Amino acid sequence: MSENPKFKEDEMKTEKYKSVVQELLSLAGIEINGRNPWDIQVNDERFYKRAVTEAELGLGESYMDGWWDVEKLDEMIFRIVRADLQNKVRRNLKIALQLAGFYLINMQARHRAFIIGERHYDLGNDLFQNMLDKRMNYSCAYWKNAANIDEAQENKLELICKKLYLKSGMRVLDIGCGWGAFGKYAAEKYGVEVVGITVSKEQVSLGKELCKGFPVEIRLMDYRDLNEKFDRIVSVGMIEHVGYKNYRTYFEIANKCLNEDGLFLLHTIGEVRSVKNTDAWTHKYIFPNGMLPSIAQLSKAAEGLFVIEDLHNFGADYDKTLLAWYDNFNTNWYKIKEKYGERFYRMWKYFLLSSAGAFRARNKNQLWQIVLSKNGVPGGYISVR
Incomplete structure (x- = not known):
């Protein structure tokens, strides 16, 4: 019986895509089905075409679908980012068109402001309560002299308060307040009054409960309405x-x-290069319409409005923070797995551990705390570390 020519053609294409993937991964010291904990283990041969033609979207989705596994996902991504492989694979036309909206329209316009709240922060307070520290901080912790995530997040809150030189009686605005972690801490420890705003209904609901008894007001609103x-x-x-x-x-x-x-303190993840979109997988599954700023973009936007008094980069601490979140999420998964399901577990695991690896690489994602004043602090601003 003669061999099916269509099957033979598909097999040849698979081998071609596999060869491309092998060559790329070798640049990062990663082997296919190798013995190192960062070596990728392929469960479905269709993975190769998807990885080549769909870049980061194909890599992430095929992991969610169980087409590949790896013992140390964070270590694998660390090597990929460190070797800059993400810029060596071209997105196909379909994905490029999907991301074209970042250039053609205002993806974060006022009428779109609540999308991120609805699709990410409103996933469920139970998810975040089982992942975050006891104060519910969903941002990079400050690990200086900290033994665990609770201590590191309190360190971060204290660092912010000190950098702002808070005094009792001050009125403080928290733009993007989450569940009110900063507001409650600052009101409790420094005697200030805080107004926090968020675009997440779930954060407002739980935040008001957590901040009850403190002079902290949490509002559901867009920053442009302040x-x-x-x-x-x-x-x-x-x-x-x-x-x-x-x-x-x-x-x-x-x-x-x-x-x-x-004084104005801005705490943000940042890119070492100026970009005008995000990667396709993160946009689709985690942070719709998200975008990481660069120092160049921030400084240009603040020009004539603020004096940059201090810039503190502790991006390496996000690696530890994300690993702590993953440990909590993984440990507590049994409590919420019936609600979210196995594909969500793989998606969230990929999000947390790939992010940890990216921060570990140090050549892409950063974490900045920037202190700004309107007219320059008389006599100079004294930096706090």
């Missing part, structure tokens, strides 16, 4: 959802709301 004065402003992990078309507006709002002698 129009009142504050002594201090803090924004932790929120500008990643603002988008490059809106950076200037964001700083204009902050400038308008900050008293003349006030």
Whole structure:
């Protein structure tokens, strides 16, 4: 019986794609079905075509579908990012068109502001309660002299308070307040009054409960609707959802709301290069319409509005933070698995561990805390570490 020519052709194509994947991964010291904990174990041969033609979307989705596994996912991604492989695989036309919206329209416009809340932060408070620290901080912790995630997150909150030179009686704005972790801490430890805003209904609901008894008000609103004065402003992990078309507006709002002698602390993940979109997998599954700013983009947007007093990079601490979150998530998964399902587990595992690997690489994702003033601090700002 003669061999099916269609089958033979498909087999040859698979081998071609496999060869490309092998060659690329070898640049990062990764083998297919190798013995190292970062070596990829392929369960489905269709993975090769998907990885080559769909780049980061194909890599992530095929993991979610169980087409490949790896013992140490974070170590594998660390090697991929360190070797800059993500820029050596071209996106296909379909994916490029999907991301074209970042250039053609304002993906973070006012009428789209609540999408991220609905599709990410409103996934369920139970998910985040089983993953985060006891104060519910969903941003990079500060691990200096910390033994665990609870201590590291309190360190971060204390660091922010000290950098802002908080004093009792001050009125503080928290743009992107999450579940109110900063507001409650600052009100409790420093005697300030805090107004926090978020685009997540679930965060407002639980945040109000967690901050009960403290002078902390949590509002469901877009930052563009702010129009009142504050002594201090803090924004932790929120500008990643603002988008490059809106950076200037964001700083204009902050400038308008900050008293003349006030301080503004911006805590953000950042890119070493200026970009105008995000990777396709993250956009589709984790942070729709998200975008990481660069220092160049931030400084240009703040020009004429703020003086940059201090810039502190502790991006290496996000690696530890993400691993701590994954450990909590994995340990507590049995409590919530019936609600979310196995594919969600693989998606969330991929999100947390691939992010840890990317921060570990140090040549792409960074974490900055930037302190800004409107007119320059008289006598100079004294940095806090």
